[in-house]
Amino acid sequence: MAKKVKYYFDTESLAYRKIKPKLSKKLGYIGLFLLSSALFGFLCFVVLLNTPYFETPKDRLQAREIETMKLRYSILNKKMEQIDEVLESIEERDNNIYRAYFNTSPIPTEQRKAGFGGVNRYKELEGFNNSELVINTSKRVDVISKELAIQSKSLDEILALAKQKNKLLAAIPAIQPVKNEQLKRMASGFGYRSDPFTKARKMHQGMDFTSPTGTPIFATGDGIVKRADNTASGYGNHIVIQHGYGYETLYGHLSKYKCKAGQRVKRGDIIGYVGSTGRSEAPHLHYEVHKDGKPVNPINFYYGNISAAEYSIISKLANQENQSLD
Template sequence: MAKVKYYYDSENLAYRKISTKKRTKFGVFLLFLIASALFGFLAFVLLLNTPFFETPRDRFQAREIENLKLNYAILNKKMDEIDAVADALENRDNNLYRVYFNKAEIPDSIRKAGFSNKNRYKKLEGYNNSQLVKNTTIRMDQLAKELAIQSQSLDEILKLASAKEDLLAAIPAIQPVQNENLKRMASGFGYRSDPFTKIKKMHAGMDFTANTGTPIYATGDGVVTRADNTASGYGNHVVIKHGFGYETLYGHMSKYNCRVGQRVKRGDIIGYVGSTGRSQGPHCHYEVHKDGKAVNPLNFYYGNISAVEYVAIAKLANQENQSLD
């Protein structure tokens, strides 16, 4: 039962009942409703931002975040494994491949250098898990950069290996006349007595005596640049350009078995022993040139003779006898 309130009317000396107007009642009720709604909204917002109250969407997002953290952890573990493989490859690259091909190693200051752009990862900052995402991204970028540098290094090594293979094929590494076809080693590289003037002069090659028609072999891969008899003294002769500064000459042939511009391989028959030009008997005059300078062919016979045979040939070649041309 609602309380009835009274007030004292001093003029009439009597108590009178206090009555509330309907408009005032309505205003009070409306104010109460507004205050209640505002209080309820504030309470709802506070509940949403406390761990004591989770919506289905909040639970879903929490699971997604935990799943992302797990995926980042797995990704970092895989990067640890790749790092170990990359380190082993870099070690072999510096201490084996580049050493073999006489190339300077790539220092860690280059292999593991960071990025100069300080704002590169700015967009990843400001989130709850920013540090995890940022550190993982930095590791990924660093690893990608290391692999790119390693790839470039291996490309360089591959080119060097290919060039090394070409170099080994180009070096004049065998005798132009096989041992079983030789009569004797007539003359070696150095100052020898000229067979016509009897004066000592530089003999820029080696003379291999053999029967006329004995095959003469290309001593390395290359391209035939001459096959004629226009050079003084050599008679019918062939010149092969091998590349890498190497060039060989085969003189006094009875006939050719190649043509200018032809690419030949080591061991191909390029002509036959004869006694054309300035010669005193059937033989092959053989010269090796490196960077335009005549060098001793004896230093290159490692491709088809044994150590014992090399010693025997060296002994004969170093005798100061008379040359055949």
């Protein structure tokens, strides 16, 4: 198609002449075209940059780094799951074997698994695309670190107890307090029994062994005599031995003493003689074992001088609900 030619009427020559466009105007049109093209191209470029269909090399590099980070966190969480399983096994053995063996209270689960209260420790990790993943992983690391610290301290305690094992085993009350070869001297066991004076049913916190007055009484474990007097109501002449590790034993209704307060005694030492002093119906020894300030059944502490068969016999006798002698 031919380019249109424009004319104008020249009044002087009375003729039509061609209109010749000025060079500046041509250049203006060209400049405007180039500017609009540049603006349009820039807008298209911006739009492409903000769409998922166009990635710069830097974007691709960052995307790979993010995926790599997610993979590493996933691997880290799997490793922490394995650490959790191993740690739980160690904690179970610690509570149910090591601490039980050394007669030490287990560490409560709520203490082992306690989190971190108070100030938000992870505030600086908030506000990012993967904040939840990073925060949860950080929390798990902190909790495991705390559990490991508690378990490490516990094993230090167990190690210290192991070094004192011989002292511990010597201190635990482990024999009967009077000679009882035929197992016939056990008159009343631990538990609710009929009171010999009021006939009311009440808790009997020890065991009664019938024996003639003057029968020797033995310390059932190593320790220090805490008291040897008759100032406690009902027990008459009595002895209390502190064995350590939370153990105490009491020997009541004695006819006389063979030890004094502050004296160190060993298992098997004669500390006094059977009698019927205090609130007693007949000559006998009232024997109690206390652990951490609470009375416990003495029958569980005779493994030092009776067999399994003998334990079965004396256990049946002790469980009979009869009348106590004090």
